[in-house]
Amino acid sequence: MEVSKILTYCNENRLAVCPQGGNTSIVGGSVPVLDEIVVSTELMNQIVSLDDVSGVLVCEAGCILEDLDNKLSKLDLMMPLDLGAKGSCHIGGNVSTNAGGLRLLRYGNLHGNILGLEVVKANGEILDLLSMLKKDNTGYHLKHLFIGSEGTLGFVTKVAVQCPTKPKTQNLAFLGLETYENVLETFKAGKGCLSEILSAIEVIDNESMDVVREHLNLRSPIGEYPYYLLIETSGSRDEHDQEKLNSFVEMALAKRFILNGTVVTEPSKFKDIWSIREKIPETFKREGYVFCYDFTLPLQNYYKLVHEMRQYMGSQARRVFGFGHLGDGNLHLQISIKEFNPDILDYIEPHIFNRVKEMKGSISSEHGIGFLKAKYLSMIKDPNAVRLMQSLKASLDPNGILNPYKIFRS
Amino acid sequence: MEVSKILTYCNENRLAVCPQGGNTSIVGGSVPVLDEIVVSTELMNQIVSLDDVSGVLVCEAGCILEDLDNKLSKLDLMMPLDLGAKGSCHIGGNVSTNAGGLRLLRYGNLHGNILGLEVVKANGEILDLLSMLKKDNTGYHLKHLFIGSEGTLGFVTKVAVQCPTKPKTQNLAFLGLETYENVLETFKAGKGCLSEILSAIEVIDNESMDVVREHLNLRSPIGEYPYYLLIETSGSRDEHDQEKLNSFVEMALAKRFILNGTVVTEPSKFKDIWSIREKIPETFKREGYVFCYDFTLPLQNYYKLVHEMRQYMGSQARRVFGFGHLGDGNLHLQISIKEFNPDILDYIEPHIFNRVKEMKGSISSEHGIGFLKAKYLSMIKDPNAVRLMQSLKASLDPNGILNPYKIFRS
Numbered sequence: 001m002e003v004s005k006i007l008t009y010c011n012e013n014r015l016a017v018c019p020q021g022g023n024t025s026i027v028g029g030s031v032p033v034l035d036e037i038v039v040s041t042e043l044m045n046q047i048v049s050l051d052d053v054s055g056v057l058v059c060e061a062g063c064i065l066e067d068l069d070n071k072l073s074k075l076d077l078m079m080p081l082d083l084g085a086k087g088s089c090h091i092g093g094n095v096s097t098n099a100g101g102l103r104l105l106r107y108g109n110l111h112g113n114i115l116g117l118e119v120v121k122a123n124g125e126i127l128d129l130l131s132m133l134k135k136d137n138t139g140y141h142l143k144h145l146f147i148g149s150e151g152t153l154g155f156v157t158k159v160a161v162q163c164p165t166k167p168k169t170q171n172l173a174f175l176g177l178e179t180y181e182n183v184l185e186t187f188k189a190g191k192g193c194l195s196e197i198l199s200a201i202e203v204i205d206n207e208s209m210d211v212v213r214e215h216l217n218l219r220s221p222i223g224e225y226p227y228y229l230l231i232e233t234s235g236s237r238d239e240h241d242q243e244k245l246n247s248f249v250e251m252a253l254a255k256r257f258i259l260n261g262t263v264v265t266e267p268s269k270f271k272d273i274w275s276i277r278e279k280i281p282e283t284f285k286r287e288g289y290v291f292c293y294d295f296t297l298p299l300q301n302y303y304k305l306v307h308e309m310r311q312y313m314g315s316q317a318r319r320v321f322g323f324g325h326l327g328d329g330n331l332h333l334q335i336s337i338k339e340f341n342p343d344i345l346d347y348i349e350p351h352i353f354n355r356v357k358e359m360k361g362s363i364s365s366e367h368g369i370g371f372l373k374a375k376y377l378s379m380i381k382d383p384n385a386v387r388l389m390q391s392l393k394a395s396l397d398p399n400g401i402l403n404p405y406k407i408f409r410s
Numbered sequence: 411m412e413v414s415k416i417l418t419y420c421n422e423n424r425l426a427v428c429p430q431g432g433n434t435s436i437v438g439g440s441v442p443v444l445d446e447i448v449v450s451t452e453l454m455n456q457i458v459s460l461d462d463v464s465g466v467l468v469c470e471a472g473c474i475l476e477d478l479d480n481k482l483s484k485l486d487l488m489m490p491l492d493l494g495a496k497g498s499c500h501i502g503g504n505v506s507t508n509a510g511g512l513r514l515l516r517y518g519n520l521h522g523n524i525l526g527l528e529v530v531k532a533n534g535e536i537l538d539l540l541s542m543l544k545k546d547n548t549g550y551h552l553k554h555l556f557i558g559s560e561g562t563l564g565f566v567t568k569v570a571v572q573c574p575t576k577p578k579t580q581n582l583a584f585l586g587l588e589t590y591e592n593v594l595e596t597f598k599a600g601k602g603c604l605s606e607i608l609s610a611i612e613v614i615d616n617e618s619m620d621v622v623r624e625h626l627n628l629r630s631p632i633g634e635y636p637y638y639l640l641i642e643t644s645g646s647r648d649e650h651d652q653e654k655l656n657s658f659v660e661m662a663l664a665k666r667f668i669l670n671g672t673v674v675t676e677p678s679k680f681k682d683i684w685s686i687r688e689k690i691p692e693t694f695k696r697e698g699y700v701f702c703y704d705f706t707l708p709l710q711n712y713y714k715l716v717h718e719m720r721q722y723m724g725s726q727a728r729r730v731f732g733f734g735h736l737g738d739g740n741l742h743l744q745i746s747i748k749e750f751n752p753d754i755l756d757y758i759e760p761h762i763f764n765r766v767k768e769m770k771g772s773i774s775s776e777h778g779i780g781f782l783k784a785k786y787l788s789m790i791k792d793p794n795a796v797r798l799m800q801s802l803k804a805s806l807d808p809n810g811i812l813n814p815y816k817i818f819r820s
Binding site: 053100113127147367373385 | 461462463465486507515518519521523531537538546549552558597598645650653708709710772773777783791796798801
């Protein structure tokens with residue numbers, strides 16, 4: 001196989017390699033730093049097999065996520081992950097970065113959904129870990145070494161995925177809330193009432209709503225509130241799901257968890273409301289220079305960090321705003337200033353990463369470490385864990401040819 | 411910490427250690443082979459924290475699965491796994507063996523549900539991988555090295571688990587079918603119609619039903635058929651779930667996928683029907699000597715193996731019968747004979763494992779390799795993968811003190 005030959009040659013000649021999928025990384029994981037040879041998955045775009053009874057898809061690493069989802073859709077199946085970058089990201093890159101996305105809350109993470117992998121080691125050796133089975137307890141579960149290791153331990157060439165049943169219906173509630181405490185109360189009540197049909201819980205703060213109003217002229221359909229929640233359900237019977245969602249919203253209103261709310265069932269309105277949330281990142285370039293962070297925080301600290309940073313930045317920031325996948329504790333926190341200023345960067349970092357660590361959070365929820373966050377790895381992780389990571393790297397890629405300068409700052 | 415001190419001492423003095431949880435392994439994974447020191451998790455039975463908003467439980471490795479589930483139940487949460495051995499198995503053992511069980515179909519596997527671990531390495535070093543976060547992409551995902559490695563790479567001392575919402579209602583359909591093709595048609599239709607509320611699909615063949623009738627006087631409530639399916643739903647609204655399940659059974663009858671079926675909503679009847687399935691293993695000791703196998707097979711080959719083995723055994727076997735977690739492709743295949751006979755064992759093995767390999771299945775779906783299947787590891791796995799497993803073992807436990815003779819036959 002070609003990737004094996006390329007890596008064998010590069011390893012023998014000590015040539016560094018940068019594996020590249022759709023090149024959508026936002027931490028510089030998929031771009032070469034110095035003189036690495038880019039090996040792209042682009043031409044590895046074939047579906048190997050697709051079983052509509054078991055829902056098992058096997059495909060090459062360069063298949064585009066959205067293309068796969070469209071093919072599956074015809075068989076009433078879906079990919080278990082969905083990202084903003086779905087139109088260009090490759091499944092091999094998704095696996096290598098352990099991509100998360102919008103509906104992890106419902107369908108779980110890739111460690112749970114990837115059944116098998118074919119991987120080429122740095123020395124060109126092909127590892128056949130391409131199991132297509134949901135249960136397989138025969139020896140160490142090696143595939144997980146390569147899920148989320150950002151192309152530094154091996155080159156993923158084929159992927160087997162367990163695909164869930166595509167929902168027949170989706171509904172949405174858009175809610176306005178007064179306090180972050182109310183946000184948590186509503187979250188907890190929603191998990192209880194909506195349980196099996198819950199597919200996304202997104203939070204948007206008022207400052208994020210200001211940003212989309214100012215730059216894109218998009219408005220909250222229910223007036224202004226300090227916090228907004230977008231709660232999506234996915235299920236198999238429309239009337240059942242609407243009944244559950246309506247009675248949940250009524251209950252939340254009655255208990256004063258929420259101040260206002262609307263339930264949207266019509267597909268075009270459903271899209272409109274989602275686009276408020278999805279278009280927040282598009283405003284960044286109009287907002288000046290934006291420092292973007294991707295944290296996971298325990299829910300009790302989730303919004304505390306935004307408040308804290310707003311105070312910490314004072315008038316140095318134009319705006320500090322937060323939104324994200326509340327259901328997974330994943331916060332996208334932004335600090336906007338007029339134009340880039342290295343002093344302000346130094347003022348923010350590493351301070352913000354330290355605070356996240358103190359709050360028992362993660363400094364990279366779904367984006368990975370890549371090149372940009374490599375210098376913080378040893379700051380945030382248990383030193384014994386970092387040593388084990390380094391020893392795995394040394395053992396699997398002794399010449400260090402695979403995606404150098406990523407994850408570890410050597 | 412005590413485990414660290416024990417392992418440090420044992421490692422320095424080259425003393426072998428057998429980590430032991432509830433000692434429920436059926437492949438000899440948790441029992442010493444020669445002179446290993448048994449280190450039990452029994453006294454590590456404290457809950458460290460439990461957050462009812464996020465559903466994150468942190469506990470010590472010796473907590474009993476059922477005890478944890480009972481505690482969670484009071485907060486409308488549940489453990490994401492459920493096994494026959496729940497009354498005695500320890501969560502640390504569940505993690506170390508990547509336990510599967512009855513509802514993996516719905517709640518996913520432990521690689522997806524375990525958020526973090528504390529692990530003691532063979533040299534006594536404590537690895538703090540105890541993240542409590544759903545998304546955390548910061549470096550290699552080391553915890554997965556220890557999930558399913560059967561205590562050979564490290565000793566799991568603490569566990570963080572993502573716990574789902576406990577369903578408010580459960581219903582059951584018990585169906586009689588003519589052919590295995592009908593079984594697959596019904597399975598596929600059930601995934602489509604029941605989608606988000608589906609929580610178990612179990613298959614029982616007529617020979618398994620004969621066994622429970624003969625030894626326990628339990629009978630199919632719908633008369634005799636070549637195959638039976640037990641389809642369980644779990645959800646948040648009883649009337650919605652019953653409506654879905656009833657209309658699914660009506661459709662399956664109308665399409666002649668099934669010959670007969672009953673929907674059970676009353677809790678005591680629900681238990682009675684589940685007990686037909688759950689009590690099959692209790693009959694083994696009355697059946698004579700039973701060779702028990704735990705395979706995963708692609709669905710098109712799932713029952714083919716039972717037919718084949720019935721033919722292969724001919725009059726040498728008293729009975730060849732199959733049942734299992736169809737939803738996960740997990741088949742429990744039994745061959746019963748009057749009394750143990752080594753010639754028959756040699757006739758069955760390794761033949762049966764070879765056939766499973768040829769059919770692209772797994773020779774151990776959920777039970778693991780342990781001691782009993784170690785000699786087959788190299789037969790069934792890619793040699794490059796086995797070499798990588800051995801190099802991981804050598805690197806993490808250079809003196810080979812952790813659970814020797816398990817997984818690898820050295």
